[in-house]
Amino acid sequence: MSIQPISPIGLSVLFIFSFGMALIILEAKLHIDKFKPALLMLSSFLLIGIYTYFSGDDPQRFDAFLEMQKENKVELFSLIAFMAFMWMIVEILAERGVFSTLNSYLISKVWAPRKCFGRPAHWQRCCRRSLTTSPAR
Secondary structure, three states: OOOOOOOHHHHHHHHHHHHHHHHHHOHHHHOOOOHHHHHHHHHHHHHHHHHHHOOOOOOOOOHHHHHHHHHHHHHHHHHHHHHHHHHHHHHHHHHOOHHHHHHHHHHHOOOOHHHHHOOHHHHHHHHHHHHHOOOOO
């Protein structure tokens, strides 16, 4: 049992994925967290599971999923635990204002985006200046 790309289920999964990616790209303008579109994108797995469940009476239809689960159980758990830990660290740093402080520090120095990335010649000058000057002590 396979899902054909040009089928209602295949197009639905493609639409969910594309819509979720568009929301992740526009998350700053929409003022939403990236986690919500990612959860929306996970609904495609639910859609595939429901399709597989109702696709027929073949008792072997879930064997491929069970085999994949056995092979990837440890790696998947490790990845999820790592991602959760990293997400927690980033949220703690954001809550404490580390990123905004770092951003304002870099903008007060030479590394403001418009100063450095506006023109290629100016960007080269910014890099050379930051690499050749030592911090004041």
